[in-house]
Amino acid sequence: xxxxxxxxxxxxxxxxxxxxxxxxxxxxxxxxxxxxxxxxxxxxxxxxxxxxxxxxxxxxxxxxxxxxxxxxxxxxxxxxxxxxxxxxxxxxxxxxxxxxxxxxxxxxxxx
Amino acid sequence: xxxxxxxxxxxxxxxxxxxxxxxxxxxxxxxxxxxxxxxxxxxxxxxxxxxxxxxxxxxxxxxxxxxxxxxxxxxxxxxxxxxxxxxxxxxxxxxxxxxxxxxxxxxxxxxxxxxxxxxxxxxxxxxxxxxxxxxxxxxxxxxxxxxxxxxxxxxxxxxxxxxxxxxxxxxxxxxxxxxxxxxxxxxxxxxxxxxxxxxxxxxxxxxxxxxxxxxxxxxxxxxxxxxxxxxxxxxxxxxxxxxxxxxxxxxxxxxxxxxxxxxxxxxxxxxxxxxxxxxxxxxxxxxxxxxxxxxxxxxxxxxxxxxxxxxxxxxxxxxxxxxxxxxxxxxxxxxxxxxxxxxxxxxxxxx
Numbered sequence: 268x269x270x271x272x273x274x275x276x277x278x279x280x281x282x283x284x285x286x287x288x289x290x291x292x293x294x295x296x297x298x299x300x301x302x303x304x305x306x307x308x309x310x311x312x313x314x315x316x317x318x319x320x321x322x323x324x325x326x327x328x329x330x331x332x333x334x335x336x337x338x339x340x341x342x343x344x345x346x347x348x349x350x351x352x353x354x355x356x357x358x359x360x361x362x363x364x365x366x367x368x369x370x371x372x373x374x375x376x377x378x
Numbered sequence: 379x380x381x382x383x384x385x386x387x388x389x390x391x392x393x394x395x396x397x398x399x400x401x402x403x404x405x406x407x408x409x410x411x412x413x414x415x416x417x418x419x420x421x422x423x424x425x426x427x428x429x430x431x432x433x434x435x436x437x438x439x440x441x442x443x444x445x446x447x448x449x450x451x452x453x454x455x456x457x458x459x460x461x462x463x464x465x466x467x468x469x470x471x472x473x474x475x476x477x478x479x480x481x482x483x484x485x486x487x488x489x490x491x492x493x494x495x496x497x498x499x500x501x502x503x504x505x506x507x508x509x510x511x512x513x514x515x516x517x518x519x520x521x522x523x524x525x526x527x528x529x530x531x532x533x534x535x536x537x538x539x540x541x542x543x544x545x546x547x548x549x550x551x552x553x554x555x556x557x558x559x560x561x562x563x564x565x566x567x568x569x570x571x572x573x574x575x576x577x578x579x580x581x582x583x584x585x586x587x588x589x590x591x592x593x594x595x596x597x598x599x600x601x602x603x604x605x606x607x608x609x610x611x612x613x614x615x616x617x618x619x620x621x622x623x624x625x626x627x628x629x630x631x632x633x634x635x636x637x638x639x640x641x642x643x644x645x646x647x648x649x650x651x652x653x654x655x656x657x658x659x660x661x662x663x664x665x666x667x668x669x670x671x672x673x674x675x676x677x678x679x680x681x682x683x684x685x686x687x688x689x690x691x692x693x694x695x696x697x698x699x700x701x702x703x704x705x706x707x708x709x710x711x712x713x714x715x716x717x718x719x720x721x722x723x724x725x726x727x728x729x
Contacts, residue, residue, distance in 0.1 A: 279646060311600065339589070340596040341604055343546060 278328040311340045318347060319354035380445045383454040384630060391633045392452065394684040400632065401711040405642055411649050414713045421654040426707035428676070431699055432664040435482040435678060435724065436469055437461075438494060439670045442486040443520045446541075446554045448588065448631040450682055453486045461670040463493045466500075468672055468694045473504045477699060478666075482724065484512040484678065489524060502534040510537045512586075512724075515565040516558055528569050537582040538574060539621070539724075540566075543590050545608035553590040566615045575617040583616075586726075588623045592640035594647055594718055595622035598727045621726030624648075626679050626715035648714040656721025656729040662707045665724070668694055676707045678724070683712065 285292030303313050314336050321329030337347055384392040391397055405411045418424045440457035442449075461469075473481060481501060488494055488511060502509060511531065518527045531538055542562060543553045550559040566583075569575060575583030585605065589595050602620035609615040625631045627644060635641040662676040666687075672694040675681040685708045691698045721728035 279650070309600070310597070311604075335593050338591065338593045341544065341601055343549065 273327050275327075275331060278331060281328070311342065314340055315342065315346065315350040319350040322351050323354040323358050380447055380454075380630065382445065383440075383452045383456050384633060385452055386454070386456040389633065391629070391636075394682065397628055397632055398683060398685075398710060400636070400641075401627065405645060406711055411645060414709050414711050417649070417652055417714075418654075418657055418709075421657070423654065423657050426657070426660070426663065426709060428666075428703055428705045428707060429663045430703060431476065431478045431666055433480040433482055433661070433724075434473065434476055434478045434666055434668070435484060436668045437484050437670055437678060437681060438466075438486070438488045438491045438497065440486045441490045442514070443490065443517050444487070444514055444555055444558065446630075447634055448553060448590075448625050450626055450629045450631060450679060451486060452629040452682070457486065459670045460491050461493070461672075463496070465670070465672045465694065466493055466497045468697075469668060470497075470500050470504070472694060472697045473501050473506065476506075479506065480508040480510060481506045482510040482512070482665075484724075487514055487517045489513065489517050489527060495530065498530070498534055498536065502536075508537055509535065510539050512539050512541075515540045515542070515562040516554075518565040518568060519561040528565075528572050528574065531569075532572055532574070532581060535581075537584070538569060539584045539586060541588070542566075542585045542605070543587060545605050545612070549590050563613050563615065566609070566617070567613065570614075570616055575615075577616060582618055584619045584621060585617050586621045586623055588625055592635055592638065592644045594624055594651060595722070598622040598720060619726070621724070622720075622722070623724070623726065624715045624718055624722035626712045628679055628712050629682055645711070645714070648718045651718035652714060653717055653719060653721060653729055656717040656719070659723075659728040660713075660716050660721065661723035661725070661728065662716075666702065674702070677716075679712055679715075680708055683710070685710070 318333040321333050406413050439460035440453045442453035445454040518524050544550050547559040573579050574581040601622055605620050635644050667675040667678045667681050669681050674687045689702050689705045691701050716722050
């Protein structure tokens with residue numbers, strides 16, 4: 268067994284998940300592939316969204332994958348960092364907007 | 379940013395045998411990844427055979443005004459290998475009689491060969507359909523004696539193909555050296571000014587994109603759209619097509635991959651992106667590469683690895699198109715660079 272939870276080389280083995288559940292695995296990868304095709308959004312826009320979400324999900328495999336994917340698409344480091352800030356803003360906003368719930372509760376209990 | 383060639387630095391990797399050793403050992407020796415031979419054998423594509431010659435590519439010398447990080451030629455100002463006029467005369471004999479539709483001059487910076495203009499003038503007389511000069515753009519602004527190159531190219535109806543790694547200054551200069559971006563922009567504007575690259579113009583101007591690091595090129599059509607939009611908006615520059623080219627793991631790019639600990643991951647990326655339909659049209663099957671000293675190779679990469687053609691005709695003086703057709707192409711693991719994704723050639727994607 269590996270001594271660490273994450274091994275960068277494991278990303279290459281992602282496809283192996285189909286080995287223990289063929290139908291579901293294959294359906295997932297088919298869906299995944301479709302999602303990233305050029306559509307109403309460009310593949311480049313989708314790559315940047317994926318990079319931001321990779322960070323909010325804190326998935327190291329996804330961060331590796333979509334940083335490289337962005338470079339391949341000619342995305343600049345400034346664009347990448349801005350995308351991550353979008354994710355960070357939503358994350359912090361999501362925390363802070365719950366402050367209203369806290370305020371409501373305080374007002375109800377101690378108003 | 380490098381300032382000297384691997385050869386000048388007396389690096390181990392300046393030795394082509396050392397490069398071939400690296401490409402044959404490690405992950406390919408222990409079976410972690412299949413060799414290129416095994417991979418193309420899976421689809422019955424071994425041995426790769428040369429088809430009818432379409433493109434004659436001549437390397438007129440390794441001297442260059444730039445020292446790009448990724449250069450597969452290991453070119454630079456310190457390289458002294460330059461084609462002589464005698465060898466050019468031998469090439470001209472072939473150019474006059476070849477069935478190839480494209481003549482492709484490369485280097486180094488081909489313009490730095492002192493006999494470059496004479497050679498272009500003579501070669502243009504042969505009336506080959508597509509006459510390419512691979513110009514790095516900055517050479518046009520490097521010295522006053524080169525300022526009139528755009529006019530010279532126009533006079534001989536030369537098709538200009540130029541490297542442009544990115545539409546931003548930062549990424550371009552990182553790969554090709556400080557100031558390269560601004561000079562390249564100015565050169566492109568000069569070329570546009572006399573009609574090169576303009577919509578509908580017969581004066582062809584194409585750009586070559588290759589990644590600035592250890593990753594593969596993106597979709598050629600999408601990249602072309604992005605390049606066109608950015609260069610038009612920012613600098614009012616027009617060009618015809620973008621060729622997306624994969625960096626092959628040889629010479630300075632191999633040195634970079636090893637030093638940055640990206641070699642294994644990069645080879646995995648190439649093998650994972652292997653595309654048998656790219657093998658169908660890989661450029662060695664319709665191209666012949668001639669070195670500065672007149673020797674024949676399946677491609678410019680094999681030239682740099684010192685892997686000569688598998689034919690009795692090994693030198694331009696012994697050139698025989700019929701003899702060369704059908705020859706077995708010499709391969710090694712670097713060939714994965716031409717078969718990844720949509721494939722890669724000096725003319726861009728192949729699949």
